[in-house]
Amino acid sequence: xxxxxxxxxxxxxxxxxxxxxxxxxxxxxxxxxxxxxxxxxxxxxxxxxxxxxxxxxxxxxxxxxxxxxxxxxxxxxxxxxxxxxxxxxxxxxxxxxxxxxxxxxxxxxxxxxxxxxxxxxxxxxxxxxxxxxxxxxxxxxxxxxxxxxxxxxxxxxxxxxxxxxxxxxxxxxxxxxxxxxxxxxxxxxxxxxxxxxxxxxxxxxxxxxxxxxxxxxxxxxxxxxxxxxxxxxxxxxxxxxxxxxxxxxxxxx
Ligand code: PXP
Numbered sequence: 001x002x003x004x005x006x007x008x009x010x011x012x013x014x015x016x017x018x019x020x021x022x023x024x025x026x027x028x029x030x031x032x033x034x035x036x037x038x039x040x041x042x043x044x045x046x047x048x049x050x051x052x053x054x055x056x057x058x059x060x061x062x063x064x065x066x067x068x069x070x071x072x073x074x075x076x077x078x079x080x081x082x083x084x085x086x087x088x089x090x091x092x093x094x095x096x097x098x099x100x101x102x103x104x105x106x107x108x109x110x111x112x113x114x115x116x117x118x119x120x121x122x123x124x125x126x127x128x129x130x131x132x133x134x135x136x137x138x139x140x141x142x143x144x145x146x147x148x149x150x151x152x153x154x155x156x157x158x159x160x161x162x163x164x165x166x167x168x169x170x171x172x173x174x175x176x177x178x179x180x181x182x183x184x185x186x187x188x189x190x191x192x193x194x195x196x197x198x199x200x201x202x203x204x205x206x207x208x209x210x211x212x213x214x215x216x217x218x219x220x221x222x223x224x225x226x227x228x229x230x231x232x233x234x235x236x237x238x239x240x241x242x243x244x245x246x247x248x249x250x251x252x253x
Contacts, residue, residue: 010222110139164201
């Protein structure tokens with residue numbers, strides 16, 4: 001087991017707050033620098049089709065800043081021609097392909113890779129050829145894991161939202177069933193040669209169960225950390241999350 005998990009901090013919601021006033025403050029790039037200084041291994045940003053939080057200019061700034069520091073940018077995006085062109089222009093370290101519906105508040109489910117294989121597989125190939133590590137954001141479903149492996153993507157990110165929601169709402173049996181499904185999917189993905197990441201909805205109470213799944217090597221966490229930053233600051237929130245992740249893996253601080 002790769003003991004130390006990587007942490008990608010998703011800074012989208014710094015842009016959400018900025019956009020509430022339409023100005024420049026708070027700056028997601030400043031949050032990215034603080035996140036790295038507090039123990040994030042990389043920065044994740046979702047350029048949505050409707051640009052509701054992260055903007056094209058944010059991606060330009062983040063890509064330049066992270067390249068200068070030799071730190072990875074994980075660009076989350078929908079499987080569209082527009083996004084493909086943006087990714088091919090920036091060639092980020094990583095691209096995570098996510099489903100996107102304009103009316104949703106956040107990414108509500110995983111990508112239907114099994115149903116969309118014919119267009120997702122060539123999309124993945126283009127991004128891989130450009131040098132990005134491609135990840136598919138999927139639910140913990142054996143059919144989707146199998147389909148993801150057939151696209152040639154190097155990574156799957158397992159959607160932890162259903163587990164985290166059930167755990168938070170004390171739906172104990174449901175949470176247990178979701179966690180079991182995540183563990184089975186992680187094992188299956190690793191056995192197919194896929195690197196396994198996980199994310200969505202993770203907070204201090206749910207991180208340890210996800211971090212303890214041995215095949216998982218990276219977590220991407222955003223909303224909770226930005227929310228917690230209001231109360232304790234971004235650096236302390238990330239350091240506490242990092243410590244919980246390390247505890248779950250038996251890593252010395
Ligand atoms: N991973 C992916 C693929 C996502 O789409 C998101 C949300 O943008 C996250 C991780 C982070 O989720 P959260 O903001 O709930 O921590």
